Amino acid sequence: MEKIDIGPYKVKNPVKLAEKSTFQDFGSTDKALKKELEEIREDLGKFQDILYAHGKYGVLVCLQGMDTSGKDSLIREVFKDFNARGVVVHSFKVPTELELKHDYLWRHYIALPARGKFSVFNRTHYENVLVTKVHPEYILGENIPGVESLTDIDEAFWENRYRQINDFERHISENGTLIFKFFLHLSKEEQRQRLLRRLRLKEKNWKFSAGDLKERKLWDSYQSCYEEAINKTSKPHAPWYVVPADNKKAARLIVASILLQALKKYKDVEEPELDEKIKANLETFKQELEKETE
Template sequence: MKDIDITDYKVDGHIQLDQIPTIDDFNADGKLLRKKLKTVSQELSDFQNTLYAHGKYGVLICLQGMDTAGKDSLIREVFKELNARGVVVHSFKVPTKLEKRHDYLWRHYIALPERGKFSVFNRTHYENVLVTKVHPEYILGENLPDVTTVEDVNDAFWEKRYRQINDFERHISENGTLIFKFFLHLSKEEQRQRLLRRLHLQEKNWKFSPADIAERQLWDSYQECYQTALNKTSKPHAPWYIVPADNKKAARLIVATILLETLKKYKDVKEPELDAEIKANLETYKQQLEKEA
């Protein structure tokens, strides 16, 4: 199996999505990919334990991708070795009535990770420059003071949103949130096969919605919106990674490896030193407890 170079996936310049491959299997079969993922995930678990004890950083993991890109299964497989109390998953659906009474970033801000924990956003604040850009009429439901018609949702409006998102991410980064953003890059043909699988397998039927077919017709529009978002919002403090997603097992390993290799660079993340008085009396405490036996 060839080594994974995480810089291959990082967006650090202008990208063209249609020039980026949607599959990479590292010349490895599924069994080897699963075995490697288990090893990496266990190391992530060890890091998260130390992160919790250290208590100064939270880790935000953002997952975006077209329908069937594999977000749910990636979350299940990448994080199953971690302490369940150390990982909180948020799946953002259509905004509720309460959420619409706030600005579009509010529901994401209150879901940010506590220090010492991981938060995983399954779909993210980027839906507000993706699905709403493909369907600008949705913006009218936000009841914004300067938007009364779809014509008001113009280029200047979207530029303002990109700026707001960049400002939001810069703010939380400067206050101790480590940000990872993953775009699961799926081919249109692989999506077709996965949708067919949902229809053919009875146990997968529940995942299918006719809306999946309708949104698929807008594939090119979504790809254009993703490309623009990736180019405008990949920053050193909040980089995007484009993960080939046609092979689910490989995609999971790529995400886990990027997380582990990047987090290990934070050398200040260490378990805190014991209080000097407690440390000096450890033997005494041990003897007290052993005497009880």
């Protein structure tokens, strides 16, 4: 396969999700897509080793998408060749009692990657302008000063939240966190097929929730919220990428390609130089070890 052009997936101007394709296969077979991913993720794994040794940047990978968009399997396949010490996955569910005692960004802030590591957010801080915007009653549970009823959650409230998210991402970017945000763009019909598969296959039944069908009825509301969030928060230092997700193998390849191509632009990420004293005595150290007998 030829090198994937990642340009079309990056959000540089306002997008309309209804006009963005949800399917891609690059004219290749599943086998060819899988083979290409294996090569790219091997290179990603090597880059992560150097990033760890370099110790200057952390990488934050944010994954958002409707239910069944393939976030879990993408994480498994794209980061398979990483050293386990170099990547941490965080799956953000309904806020806990402790998390609700803090502001909504707190639980995300403490999960940010240490320098030299990757953090993958499976659902992210954007849930706070997605699910809570579709279900504004959830905001009341955050116990925010000045928000006493649903009438207090107006357009100004959401604009303020977008500003806070942009400020959060600008701050962490300026302090060494490289940010990648992926929206796995799934069609409604493909979601229907994947939900049916969960019901038909016994080993997949555990993934199904009746709540999935309730949320599916709000499809248009979610699409509108995603579109608004993407358009208001895609910045040069924290870009969004809209990835067609109907074909899981292609989606994984696109995400891996974007990560590798973008990260390789950081030419300052390289293995640290050895201490001069150690470098000057490498031969001595080698001879000492070679003289040892079992």
